[in-house]
Amino acid sequence: xxxxxxxxxxxxxxxxxRYGGESHxxxxxxxxxxxxxxxxxxxxxxPAGWLRETWYCxxxxxxxxxxxxxxxxxxxxxxxxxxxxxxxxA
Amino acid sequence: xxxxxxxxxxxxxxxxxxxxxWRGLRGHTWPRVWRDPxxxxxxxxxxxxxxxxxxxxxxxLARNHDITDVAVLDKAYLGSGGSGRNTAIIRANYLTPAxxxxxxxxxxxxxxxxxxxxxxxxxxxxxxxxxxxxxxALRTMRWxxxxxxxxxxxxxxxxxxxxxxxxPSLDTSDRPRYxxxxxxxxxxxGIVRHDAVVWGYARAADHLGVEMxxxxxxxxxxxxxxxxxxxxxxxxxxxxxxxxxxxxxxxVVINCTAGWASLVSAMAGVRLPIVTHPLQxxxxxxxxxxxxxxxxxxxxxxxxxxxxxxxxxFGASVDPVATYSVRGSSEFTEELAxxxxxxxxxxxxxxxxxxxxxxxxxxPDYSPVMGFTPVEGFLxxxxxxxxxxxxxxxxxxxxxxxxxxxxxxELIEPFALSRFNTGNLVGEKGAAAVGH
Ligand SMILES: Cc1cc2nc3c(=O)[nH]c(=O)nc-3n(C[C@H](O)[C@H](O)[C@H](O)COP(=O)(O)OP(=O)(O)OC[C@H]3O[C@@H](n4cnc5c(N)ncnc54)[C@H](O)[C@@H]3O)c2cc1C
Ligand SMILES: [Zn+2]
Numbered sequence: 001x002x003x004x005x006x007x008x009x010x011x012x013x014x015x016x017x018r019y020g021g022e023s024h025x026x027x028x029x030x031x032x033x034x035x036x037x038x039x040x041x042x043x044x045x046x047p048a049g050w051l052r053e054t055w056y057c058x059x060x061x062x063x064x065x066x067x068x069x070x071x072x073x074x075x076x077x078x079x080x081x082x083x084x085x086x087x088x089x090a
Numbered sequence: 091x092x093x094x095x096x097x098x099x100x101x102x103x104x105x106x107x108x109x110x111x112w113r114g115l116r117g118h119t120w121p122r123v124w125r126d127p128x129x130x131x132x133x134x135x136x137x138x139x140x141x142x143x144x145x146x147x148x149x150x151l152a153r154n155h156d157i158t159d160v161a162v163l164d165k166a167y168l169g170s171g172g173s174g175r176n177t178a179i180i181r182a183n184y185l186t187p188a189x190x191x192x193x194x195x196x197x198x199x200x201x202x203x204x205x206x207x208x209x210x211x212x213x214x215x216x217x218x219x220x221x222x223x224x225x226x227a228l229r230t231m232r233w234x235x236x237x238x239x240x241x242x243x244x245x246x247x248x249x250x251x252x253x254x255x256x257x258p259s260l261d262t263s264d265r266p267r268y269x270x271x272x273x274x275x276x277x278x279x280g281i282v283r284h285d286a287v288v289w290g291y292a293r294a295a296d297h298l299g300v301e302m303x304x305x306x307x308x309x310x311x312x313x314x315x316x317x318x319x320x321x322x323x324x325x326x327x328x329x330x331x332x333x334x335x336x337x338x339x340x341x342v343v344i345n346c347t348a349g350w351a352s353l354v355s356a357m358a359g360v361r362l363p364i365v366t367h368p369l370q371x372x373x374x375x376x377x378x379x380x381x382x383x384x385x386x387x388x389x390x391x392x393x394x395x396x397x398x399x400x401x402x403x404f405g406a407s408v409d410p411v412a413t414y415s416v417r418g419s420s421e422f423t424e425e426l427a428x429x430x431x432x433x434x435x436x437x438x439x440x441x442x443x444x445x446x447x448x449x450x451x452x453x454p455d456y457s458p459v460m461g462f463t464p465v466e467g468f469l470x471x472x473x474x475x476x477x478x479x480x481x482x483x484x485x486x487x488x489x490x491x492x493x494x495x496x497x498x499x500e501l502i503e504p505f506a507l508s509r510f511n512t513g514n515l516v517g518e519k520g521a522a523a524v525g526h
Contacts, residue, residue, distance in 0.1 A: 001419060002411060015421055019411045021365065035511060042363035042454055042510040046352035048414045071366075072414045 005076050008061035020054030022046070023066050048072045102297055105208050123289060124296035129303055129335050133161045135342040135493060136331055138308045138354055140164030141173035142284075142479060143471050144346035145291035145302075146486020147493075152298035154487070155494035160300045162292075163333060165307035169288040172348050175448030176479040177371050177405045177526065179384055179395065181218045181279035182243045185234050185521035188504035189457065190241035192484060195501060197243075197278060199483035207290035211282050212398065216383055218279025219253065220525055221260075221433075223268035223389040230520050231274040238276070248275045257383055259434050266432050268389050279384060281395050284479060291486070307334045311343055311357040313465060322359030328467035342493055344469045349414070349449025351472035358468045362459060363510045364451045367408040368415070369476050369526075370422045372445040374437075376400030386525035390429040393525055402440065404430060407524050408450055408476060416447040450476050456523065457516035460489065460505040461498045469493065470507065476526040477518075 002014035022044050027036050045051075051071050056064050068077040103109060103121065113120065135151065137144040140162050151157040164170065180200055182193040203211050222228040231247050238245035250262040253273050262270050292302055309332045316326020330339035345354045349366050377400050386393040391406050404426055409419070423445060431438055452475045453459060459473035471489045474481065488502045498506065504516050 001421065014411055021412060034513075038511055038513065039361075043361040044352070044363065044365050045356070045361070046365050046412070047356075048350075048353055048366075051412075053412075071412060074413055074415050 002074055004055060005067070006055070006057045006060055007065055008063060009057060012057070012060055016057070016059045018056040018058050020056055020064065023052050023054045050077070102293070105210070123293045124302055127301050129306065129333075130161070130301075130338070131336065132339045134159040134340065135344065136160070136338060136340045137162045137344045137346055138331070139171070139346035139348065139350075140168040140292070140302060140304065141171045141346060141348060142169075142288055142291065142482030143173075143348070143474065143485050143489075144344070145288060145295055146482045147344055147346060147471060147489045148300045148486075149291045149295040149298070150486045150490035151493060152295060152300050154490055157490075157494060158299035161338070162295070162300065162302045163306040163308055163331070164302075164304050167304050168292050168302060169285060171350075172448045172450065172474065173288050173479060173482070174285060175371070175446060176284055177393070177395070177403050178281045178284040178479060179218070179279070179393070179526055180213070180282050180480040181276055181384075181525075183218065183220070183234055183238050183245045183274060183276040183279065183521065185230075185237060185518055186457075186516050187237060187241055188516050189518050189521065190238055190243050192501055192505075193480060194241060194243050195487075196481050196484035199487065200282060200480075203287070203290065203483065207294045209286055209290035209293065211286045211290060213280060213282045214398065215278055215280040217256065218276040218384045218525075219257065219386065220274040220276075221253070221270050221385065221387045221389075222272045222274070223270060223387065225271070227388060228272050231272065234274055234521060243276075244278050245274055245276045248273055257381065257385060259380055259436055260385065261433065261435055268432065281384060281397070287479075287482065291482075303335075308354060308357070309333060311354070311468065312337070313358055313468075316359055316465060318359040320359075322357075322465065324359075324464035326359065326465050328358065328465060341467050342469065343467060344471060344489060344493065346471045348451050348472060348474050348478065351451045351470065355463070355470065355472075358463070358465045360463045360465055360468060360470075362470070362472065362507070363453055364459070364473055365412045366414055366449050367410075367412050367452050368447040369405070369408045369450045370418050370445060370447045371403065371405040372423060372426060372442050373404070374402040374440045375443050377402075377440065385433065387429070387433060388524045390432055391524055392426060392429040392433070394430060394433070401443070402437070405526065408452065409447075414449060416449060418445045418447050450474070452476075454510075455515040456518040456521075458485070458505050459507050460485065460502045461492055461507065463507055473505075475522065477522045479526075
């Protein structure tokens with residue numbers, strides 16, 4: 001079982017959340033080239049290590065938030081406070 | 091071009107009943123199945139990853155194209171990745187014409203594999219049933235059956251009566267929460283002994299002069315001329331690899347590392363449309379044979395087959411959270427048991443023996459990524475997700491052709507990395523998300 005530290009609800013079983021995957025900046029649809037847009041849609045870093053990712057707390061606070069998790073060990077870094085855009089300090 | 095047995099580099103003993111009896115009676119031991127040569131500092135081609143894909147690629151390079159100065163490098167042991175952890179389902183009943191033609195060719199190669207590789211791979215063509223519990227699922231089955239027939243693959247939609255005749259232990263009544271409405275029946279599908287396939291390719295490649303190096307991890311891909319740091323990335327070309335046992339120079343590196351594919355590609359400055367998820371499976375104690383076919387249920391997220399030893403092998407869809415950790419979870423077993431008992435209430439007293447997980451390199455369209463990348467000499471054979479074991483033979487054959495001719499064969503053109511730039515995806519989710 002993976003315990004996800006929701007910044008609002010505290011630790012919850014990952015089954016209570018929806019996994020949103022790797023989080024990265026969305027290019028501006030008005031100016032992005034098709035190439036940039038498709039790279040945003042499909043290409044992933046998929047590292048074996050620290051990854052900034054998004055989660056949706058579907059059976060708790062019903063909010064999307066970002067966390068940093070080590071994909072090799074599944075440990076989370078300090079969760080950010082609500083409204084915190086840094087995604088957690090090391 | 092194909093090499094005959096007479097041209098083998100060194101003559102290993104053949105496997106046969108006579109040889110078994112002879113050696114058994116005289117007390118002769120069998121020699122090592124493949125050699126353990128010194129690692130050289132240069133090869134014509136380096137294959138990264140000693141699973142079925144890497145080994146088959148090396149084998150066909152030597153057998154079909156006479157390219158034998160090839161090293162297969164694996165950071166652990168041969169078959170330590172998905173190739174030693176899968177549930178060994180072989181089938182060709184995919185959804186797209188490109189998928190049907192591709193997996194159909196692999197099925198052909200599996201049919202002659204025992205003879206080609208001189209090893210008993212225990213391919214059991216026992217039939218494959220994909221159950222439909224909803225009208226929507228039934229519609230997809232009809233669609234698949236028609237695409238399959240057009241591609242020369244034997245598939246048809248059958249009703250609950252016929253299903254019950256093939257697999258009497260299934261509950262085909264209207265009692266369950268999701269009654270069985272019909273199934274896609276694919277008679278040539280079946281299961282194989284996955285370890286024998288891996289060892290068979292390794293042994294045959296070794297006999298033709300290919301070298302296998304275990305516990306040899308690729309730490310970096312050496313490039314020059316590319317736009318990125320270290321000469322990597324688009325416009326560059328491969329010059330070699332750095333390993334934990336030293337540098338190797340080579341003009342061709344083939345990435346066959348499945349779950350680790352993104353990491354090895356990043357070493358060459360190539361990004362992939364891949365996310366790594368674990369897939370779990372479980373096996374029960376052995377019982378008398380009662381399940382004659384492979385049974386898949388998309389709606390219930392489970393599939394099951396019975397090995398020739400009598401164990402039931404279960405699997406499901408990938409774990410939802412991306413990770414490189416292969417730890418099993420109790421959620422998986424609980425959910426699995428609940429769903430399997432919906433299908434076969436009669437097995438509620440059976441005990442699970444083992445549960446395990448392997449890494450799957452998932453692509454957005456459930457189709458692989460094969461062939462050239464923006465870095466010259468750096469080729470990929472990845473994106474095998476939960477369905478790539480059955481594709482080992484055809485992928486090896488086709489990737490060897492890419493290396494030998496410098497061109498992409500028609501059969502794998504649809505799977506090029508460039509499709510994610512043009513948007514021509516090959517959507518196989520409907521045929522590969524649960525049934526692997
Ligand atoms: C539980 C489970 C069930 C499955 N069921 C089926 C099924 O029924 N049918 C089907 O067709 N498919 C199935 N699959 C999928 C199938 O197992 C894989 O797609 C397939 O085995 C991939 O083979 P491969 O040779 O590409 O990679 P792998 O067998 O994963 O081999 C990759 C190798 O690369 C090595 N490696 C990684 N990084 C490095 C490095 N830096 N340097 C050197 N070596 C490295 C690893 O050690 C590994 O041995 C299943 C998978 C799982 C996990
Ligand atoms: Zn919450």
